Amino acid sequence: RRGKTIEATEKGEKLIAVVPEEIASPEMTGRWEQALEEIAAKKREPERFMAGIQRLAAFLVETAKKETKPVQFEREQRGKGGRVHKALAIKVLEGVQCPLCGKAVQENSKAFGCVNWKAGCRFTLWKNALIRVKGPVLNERLVKALLIEGRVSGTTGTIILGEGMLRYYPTGAERPAVNISLSYEAKKQADSPKKTIPARKRKT
Numbered sequence: 001r002r003g004k005t006i007e008a009t010e011k012g013e014k015l016i017a018v019v020p021e022e023i024a025s026p027e028m029t030g031r032w033e034q035a036l037e038e039i040a041a042k043k044r045e046p047e048r049f050m051a052g053i054q055r056l057a058a059f060l061v062e063t064a065k066k067e068t069k070p071v072q073f074e075r076e077q078r079g080k081g082g083r084v085h086k087a088l089a090i091k092v093l094e095g096v097q098c099p100l101c102g103k104a105v106q107e108n109s110k111a112f113g114c115v116n117w118k119a120g121c122r123f124t125l126w127k128n129a130l131i132r133v134k135g136p137v138l139n140e141r142l143v144k145a146l147l148i149e150g151r152v153s154g155t156t157g158t159i160i161l162g163e164g165m166l167r168y169y170p171t172g173a174e175r176p177a178v179n180i181s182l183s184y185e186a187k188k189q190a191d192s193p194k195k196t197i198p199a200r201k202r203k204t
Helices: 008-017 026-040 044-067 141-151
Strands: 075-078 083-085 092-093 105-107 109-116 124-126 151-153 157-162 165-170 178-181
Touching: 026 044, 092 141, 105 141, 141 151, 141 157
Parallel strands: none
Antiparallel strands: 075 083, 092 105, 105 109, 109 124, 151 157, 157 165, 165 178
């Protein structure tokens, strides 16, 4: 909505583009509204109307199975305050392999990882891994270069990927400011100490 005007969103326009014309047409909506008014006025049998809806639904499902229209809906994430923002759909990188298991590498909104993660491969490169030391954000171009060449140098420093580690040397530094494993392990929460309840003294 913009002021008093209702405008279609990008997702709405994509949806209209893929659904059959029969269900997207204003004429169909008008006929349904008229039928509902007639049902409310007891001029039409609701069973007959619902039977028509069921036949239309079956027709639309069969039509959808036969037709394929190329369209991609972006995933959305709900952030703080309930705001919805677009999230990068999972994308498989071409021409590179996971350095741990040799499978393909994929990208999501926060990191690069192995497509074989469900089978146990833990290869992960977080996009913000170098931010805390004022290094670059790891993007597709950098990650591809690291996976192919093993080393990338820029104005802020040098990134090296090898021996199961990701290292970042700021310009002029002899020691890495970042030295992290390529295998992601989720942090385990420490077990909270059990409270001991003192035994009640028996009255004598």
